[in-house]
Amino acid sequence: MIAYFDNSTTSFPKPQEVITAISDLLTNYNASPGRSGHQFSVRAAREVFDTREIIAQLFNAPSSDKVIFAANATHALNLAFKGLLKKGDHVIISKMEHNSVLRPLRHLEEQGLIEISLVNCSVEGQINIDELKKSFKPNTKLVATLHGSNVAGTLFPVKEIGEICKRNNVLYLVDAAQSAGFTPIDMQNDNIDLLVFTGHKKMLGPTGIGGLVINGDIKINTTIHGGTGSRSENDLHPDFYPDCLEAGTINTTGIIGLKAGIEYLLKNGIENLKEYQLNLTRFFINQLKGIEDVILYGAVANTDRLPLVTMNIKNIVPSDLAFLLDHDYNIMVRAGLHCSPLAHKTIGTFPQGAVRFGIGCFNTEEEIKYAINALKEIIFKHK
Amino acid sequence: MFYKIFIFESSHKVLKADKVLTENKIKFDVIPTPKEFSSDCGLSIRIKESDAELLKVEAILEKNDLNFKVHNKEMK
Structure with missing residues (x-):
């Protein structure tokens, strides 16, 4: 065995539907989505659009243009932290966080830009909510926690944390790398401002695809600039979502596989x-x-x-x-x-x-x- | 043949228009944005000027919060 x-x-393994969808793309219409305007390019663009829509629906996000594709959760977390945090900001995280959260924040801290508070967790891996409540400062900009612990298997009470953040007028970022596709997530109901997911775990897609979902009117400055297929006559990178956070040809293969993975989850x-x-x-x-x-x-x-x-x-x-x-x-x-x-x-x-x-x-x-x-x-x- | 060319703010908005117009069984094409029109986006939607459903199109787009500009163009 x-x-x-x-x-x-x-x-x-991945569902057969994921393999079939990727094979169909690579065999029949693998063009750059939306760039060229011909039938293969438009077909690929429609698939990418449909994937943003299905992801917005899956997480109950208000708008599919704020579903931003990235290479994985780590990449998406870097986009969010480095595009959102400014000098003098304070960030609260838990002592269960993955290096994908800890390291980019430690890097910003080392540069003298931000300060970090770490909230203790129980030996079973559950966050201490009372300590979280006491960690807020006047300059707290963001609380970032995982949803499910990759080590302890705990699920954090994201709705409760989201409410605490809302009362403190602080943004809440949830790292759903382990939980997305495994358990229902409702960004609007749970007051999640920013949700990070990866495609290759419980969402049953291939590696190399993940993303950031933004709930509402939150400005994230891009740290990557380049071609978007939009506003091409302009020297400056566009400022509208999703283009502002997506430069360069996106991972159509990963996106189409991810879409098939999500459809498998919804079907079953x-x-x-x-x-x-x-x-x-x-x-x-x-x-x-x-x-x-x-x-x-x-x-x-x-x-x-x-x-x-x-x-x-x-x-x-x-x-x-x-x-x-x-x-x-x-x-x-x-x-x-x-x-x-x-x-x-x-x-x-x-x-x-x-x-x-x-x-x-x-x-x-x-x-x-x-x-x-x-x-x-x-x-x-x-x- | 004369066409109405619908231009949107982003590729994402064009694709949303593509989706809602398809759902409403409107006949249209997604085309590369003609060079003579200033646009933020490389894709546009064209509909025959003679099409009886043209009037419905603007209502459908507005109902879905899609901002657009319309231009006239003769295409062979």
Whole structure:
């Protein structure tokens, strides 16, 4: 058996519809969207437009022209932070954040532009709301938190945080890299001003496509200037969305694959797929609880959470365990710090990290049982 | 043949117009914006001047919050 449990990094496999859509583009009409005006170019442009519309609908964003495509969540976060923050601004983040949030902000801090406050989180990976409320300052411009933790599997109460931000007249950015496509997100209802997503995880698209969705009249200055296919006679970059944040030919292949991924989610029902993945996750966690020497981390099994299991085995280095699983059992997981040293410090697994099983909508109960048996065998051999 | 050329603020707006006009079963073409018209966008929409549905088009665009300019052009 081959069991892929690295879906929190990149989901695999992709629905056949994603492969078919990308193949159709590359075979039949792969022109630059909207640039040239001929039939292939217009067809590609229509697909890109439809994808912005379906993304706006998926996240209940008010306007599809503020769905900005980027290479991934990291790229989109950089667009948002560097285009929004100015000298003297204060930003609040949590101690579960990924390096994609931490590093661009630390860079701005190092340049003397911004100051950062870090809100503590529980050992299960849940944000301390009282501490968040006390972190606001007169110059606070932005609160940026993840929605779902790639390490602990917790889901933050984004609606509650959004309300707190609204009361403080501060913008709220949600990093939905792990949650977009897994659990419903409602930007307008939850007071999310800026939402960052990536296509290659729970949205079931290919790598290299992600984006930033803007709710309302928020000015983000571009850090990239160039060709847009619009206002071409002008030396200066256009100031209207989405063109102002998208210079250069966009990733049509990724966008069309992402659209097919979202259509798959909508056809099968996000809630249905979520329940399926959470049932597998809970089954896995409950089985692991019965095994001596297994240490489980993060969110409690029965909460509203992400479908991932973070664990270690006593006296086995996480990277060694991941290698054994791959080499001896064809079980693929991710060990280490998951680009999230802050989060691992919070849950108590820094610096060695942990082993993460990321469960996807194509995993099966048989695969989970196979993984449990593999872990039991590994533990037995190490006694 | 004489056409009305509809020009919009951005490619995104042209594509939105493309979508709503298609939904309303209007006959039109998406064309590269003719050089003689100043535009922010490389794509425009053309409709035959003789088309009986021309009057409906402006109403549909306005209803969907799409700002536009209209020009006349003879095309073979």
